């Protein structure tokens with residue numbers, strides 16, 4: 001989302017409204033100030049999607065869980081100190097049986113490298129929890145240069161960043177098929 005004011009949510013919502021998908025989920029991140037500073041008003045403004053902030057929704061039997069937090073990154077929204085108990089508690093709250101985990105931050109060392117510094121900024125505590133619960137799919141963004149996919153044990157991890165490092169919008173979205181019987185996820189479009 002662009003902008004720190006409530007009208008940024010209004011603009012985002014009207015774009016989102018145009019998308020034809022039956023179910024749309026929104027998990028905010030470090031750029032999405034209105035959801036931290038004017039939480040109730042921002043959520044009320046988001047009529048075109050279901051807002052997930054540390055909560056689960058079940059759609060057609062598939063359990064989705066979304067969380068916006070990331071290890072402290074500059075002075076941005078939804079920051080918590082890296083390695084802190086507060087951040088760990090956010091990940092502990094993820095239910096054990098989640099099928100699709102959506103977080104803003106990547107787990108540590110999975111598609112989380114910031115170029116050109118080579119620093120891997122993903123969350124180690126999230127990585128631990130993700131491996132413990134083994135969702136079918138773990139989708140995240142945050143580190144734009146890490147866009148792409150990688151398997152961690154049986155979980156397909158997808159960095160679905162919609163812009164590149166220079167904040168230029170990438171021309172395609174990543175599409176994933178999920179099979180809850182075999183608990184496998186397949187990239188359909190990258």
Ligand SMILES: [Zn+2]
Nearest residue numbers: 029030031142
């Ligand atoms: Zn981010």
